[in-house]
Amino acid sequence: MIDALVIEYRETKNELVFNELYRELIDKQRKKFSTIARSIGSNEADVTALYEDILMKCIEKWDGIRPFEHLYKFSMKRARANIYRNQLGRRNKESIVDPQDVGADKTAGATTEEAYIETETMRNFKGMIDDEITLKVVEAFLQTDKPSYAEISRVTGVNRWSVTRILKRLDTTKNRELLLA
Known part of the structure; x- marks a missing residue:
């Protein structure tokens, strides 16, 4: 069903078709967004934006051979891991020094x-x-x-x-x- 919606959206660019795709892929997972946001150290709005960006990129990249949902889920997993890794690296490099620790x-x-x-x-x-x-x-x-x-x-x-x-x-x-x- 999702594959057919993606094909139809790529051909017609119909908003109704995109809204159906959005409901199927993003709205159904909205309950998890607060947990995902905590896990990557962000907020729900950023997670929603991430999911939307990945959806658009996957629609453009999809080759039509393999199931679209597999590409989408794999891309999401990789994007979340990249965000977490980048934030972890930034957090390790850009820390606020506690004045009580310095000069002990x-x-x-x-x-x-x-x-x-x-x-x-x-x-x-x-x-x-x-x-x-x-x-x-x-x-x-x-x-x-x-x-x-x-x-x-x-x-x-x-x-x-x-x-x-x-x-x-x-x-x-x-x-x-x-x-x-």
Whole structure:
């Protein structure tokens, strides 16, 4: 049915046909828009605009061989993922610095950007870390220029094998550049 509506709309550009397509593809999903908006960090108006834009692009691109609905749903999934990825990247790069974090005792003498990176990294880890020993190991790892299990064990007083297990569990040794970026 949807394929026939798309073909008819492409041939005639009739508004009634487009309205029927709109009802079938967008209005039926309108209940989900608030949830989708929250998931991509936006509002319902932006989600509606996104769905409308994708509908128009899909009408132009559709080859008529495969079902139109498959193209539309796949395009929507990809567009939502792109929006989420772009906003996530922007959010990571363009953060507001909390004035209380900058200039704290443990970041004294560091530049504002370095202090922010350190406090943001620690805030991320504190959200992931349950116990005090792990937090102590992670802090030592981040403060050491060239960390090794033995060095971190010596600094923290935690058994070397425990340090090894903790860091491998958090996978910090492979992602150090990501942690400090």
